[in-house]
Amino acid sequence: MESAPTPTPSASSSPTAKPVQDVVGKTYLAARTALNNDDYFSRVVGKDGKEWTTNIVPDDSVLAVSMKPAAGETPDTDTIYITVNMTEAEFKAASAAKAETAKVAAEQARLATRYTYTCGWSSSNQPTYKSYKEIWASGDYKNGADCHVQMDGRSSYDKPPLLPSEQKLVDLVASKGGDVSVPSSTVGNVMLLCAKVHPDYADQVSAVPERRKAEAAAALTVCPDAPHAAILQAEIMAVKVSDGAKIVGQTMEPGIWKTKPGAKDCYWSRTTGGGDIIDNNFVGFAPDGVTVTVYAGEGFESSRCGTWTKIG
Structure with missing residues (x-):
């Protein structure tokens, strides 16, 4: 009794037996929909030749630039690889930038x-x-x-x-x-x-x-x-001090100091460390303000002069 011949493997036909339609130039989302309607599945390949991870969902900025198998073929697989116009890293960066822009716009609207x-x-x-x-x-x-x-x-x-x-x-x-x-x-x-x-x-x-x-x-x-x-x-x-007693070099910087214009009934004095008066003046009215230069180690005291601002 003769044994049955062993069958030889043969190429499997496409599950749909339909030629792949041309989706080049479409957005990836539109290309995927068109292929799904013909019972094909699509995978994204970046322009760098690297396949995107499956949890990344492209948006309308991602365009199909080529496909494999090519349009018109009737492949023996149900998976079509769509090469798109950007890498996965570029898409992630662009998406992050869009999200940040939207976040900033939302905050500006709130503000x-x-x-x-x-x-x-x-x-x-x-x-x-x-x-x-x-x-x-x-x-x-x-x-x-x-x-x-x-x-x-x-x-x-x-x-x-x-x-x-x-x-x-x-x-x-x-x-x-x-x-x-x-x-x-x-x-x-x-x-x-x-x-x-x-x-x-x-x-x-x-x-x-x-x-x-x-x-x-x-x-x-x-x-x-x-x-x-x-x-x-x-x-x-500005560096400013108010009226009162100061120690130059500690509570008041050495330099040139001036009151605001229109100082009235302003008294000031410069003294040595021992309290002797080096210079003093009583100003009845100074339309341009009062100016005094003080040096480190001196005492400086003023009353009714207002705010002194360092100018030099």
């Missing part, structure tokens, strides 16, 4: 309505400003009244959660020696500096100058076009 301002002494009939630029154009900009800011309708002292750009602002203030013990309050202070500065802002002397300088510097990153930007810039650079 556009986040702050509201009121200015004035009376709580009644106070107009509400939706931005610091509205204050610049208002009558409240030049008067001596203070302004207040709310963040999403809440006081900045209520510690509302910060947005990423606000946290960066706080980090900047901290890096310059500012007070960030209540971060949301720090943001509020900076936004108020963008709105306006008090008429005597330049003459105020802080016990911790670095804090004022840090907030002024942060404000200039937010509103460099503020009408009072020059005042904020001067605050960053």
Whole structure:
């Protein structure tokens, strides 16, 4: 009895037995849909020849530039490899950039309505400003009244959660020696500096100058076009002392110091370490301000002169 012949292997036919349609020039998503409709499956190959990982889903920016098997063939496989116009790494980078752009746009939209301002002494009939630029154009900009800011309708002292750009602002203030013990309050202070500065802002002397300088510097990153930007810039650079007794070289820097214009009834004196008067003067009225040069080791005392600013 003869045995049955052993069958020889033969090439398998395409599961669909359909020629592959041409999808070159389509977006990958459209190409995949067209192939799926013919019962083919597609895989993405980057322009560098490397196959993309399966969990990466291309978007409409990914275009088919070639295919294997080629269009018109009836392959013995149901998988079609689509070479696209970018590598997987390029697609990931572009997607990350788009996501960041969308995130920034969303935050900008939030910031556009986040702050509201009121200015004035009376709580009644106070107009509400939706931005610091509205204050610049208002009558409240030049008067001596203070302004207040709310963040999403809440006081900045209520510690509302910060947005990423606000946290960066706080980090900047901290890096310059500012007070960030209540971060949301720090943001509020900076936004108020963008709105306006008090008429005597330049003459105020802080016990911790670095804090004022840090907030002024942060404000200039937010509103460099503020009408009072020059005042904020001067605050960053200024070295100031108020009336009282100073030791030059310790609580007052050596150099040339000047009061603001219009000083009246100003008395100042320079003394030796032992208290002897080196020089002094009583100024009834100085339209241009009073100027004094002091040297290390001296004592310096003034009264009714106001703020002294170092000019040299």
